[in-house]
Amino acid sequence: xxxxxxxxxxxxxxxxxxxxxxxxxxxxxxxxxxxxxxxxxxxxxxxxxxxxxxxxxxxxxxxxxxxxxxxxxxxxxxxxxxxxxxxxxxxxxxxxxxxxxxxxxxxxxxxxxxxxxxxxxxxxxxxxxxxxxxxxxxxxxxxxxxxxxxxxxxxxxxxxxxxxxxxxxxxxxxxxxxxxxxxxxxxxxxxxxxxxxx
Numbered sequence: 001x002x003x004x005x006x007x008x009x010x011x012x013x014x015x016x017x018x019x020x021x022x023x024x025x026x027x028x029x030x031x032x033x034x035x036x037x038x039x040x041x042x043x044x045x046x047x048x049x050x051x052x053x054x055x056x057x058x059x060x061x062x063x064x065x066x067x068x069x070x071x072x073x074x075x076x077x078x079x080x081x082x083x084x085x086x087x088x089x090x091x092x093x094x095x096x097x098x099x100x101x102x103x104x105x106x107x108x109x110x111x112x113x114x115x116x117x118x119x120x121x122x123x124x125x126x127x128x129x130x131x132x133x134x135x136x137x138x139x140x141x142x143x144x145x146x147x148x149x150x151x152x153x154x155x156x157x158x159x160x161x162x163x164x165x166x167x168x169x170x171x172x173x174x175x176x177x178x179x180x181x182x183x184x185x186x187x188x189x190x191x192x193x194x195x196x197x198x
Contacts (some may be wrong), residue, residue: 007086010075014087016095017071018111021101022063023048026056038151039192040182044106046141050192061110076118085167088115091169096178106170107178109145112171116152119164126155139193142182149175 023043027035032051035043039050045061070090072096076084095111116124127148134144149172156165176183185191 006079006083010079010083010086011090014071014077015088017067018091019098019100020067021098021105022033023060023106027051029162030056042070042106045110060190064095064106064110065114065117068111069118072115072118083099086164088119088167091115092174096174108175112175115171120156120161122159123152123156127152140186140191142179143186146176146179148186
């Protein structure tokens with residue numbers, strides 16, 4: 001029973017950390033208003049970049065990633081690998097469905113990266129290589145992230161990280177679901193490109 005409570009505590013702690021809406025907080029502190037009113041309406045780094053402030057976008061990306069990394073590392077250190085996986089799931093769910101914003105959060109890419117960093121640095125290297133290569137070529141953040149996220153569980157499974165791969169199957173599925181509007185825009189040619197304002 002103690003183990004169950006530890007997993008629930010890790011899940012809850014990860015959720016609370018993941019639910020901090022850094023993109024919204026930073027843009028408001030910078031006097032740029034509500035980032036949800038521009039572009040895709042998302043609170044993540046790609047939409048923050050559409051304000052034209054690259055520094056804020058980079059800070060949002062870093063903080064949204066760290067809110068996935070930190071709870072995983074803490075839970076793993078205090079309660080073991082199962083708690084680390086639970087914290088990773090919690091952080092991702094917190095970013096996607098933050099209680100503070102009526103459960104309407106970001107799309108999860110940065111937090112996905114942060115959780116991956118804590119659980120599988122090798123997996124992160126493959127993700128980053130795919131994302132950067134496709135982003136440079138296509139200039140579509142969403143298409144790059146979708147492709148890299150779909151490849152992640154396969155890479156983890158191929159390297160023997162089975163339990164982590166199972167978690168990332170779920171995270172990738174949620175990420176794709178949150179990107180449904182982007183997928184529709186990609187298909188009809190109206191998706192915004194990286195660096196595009198508005």
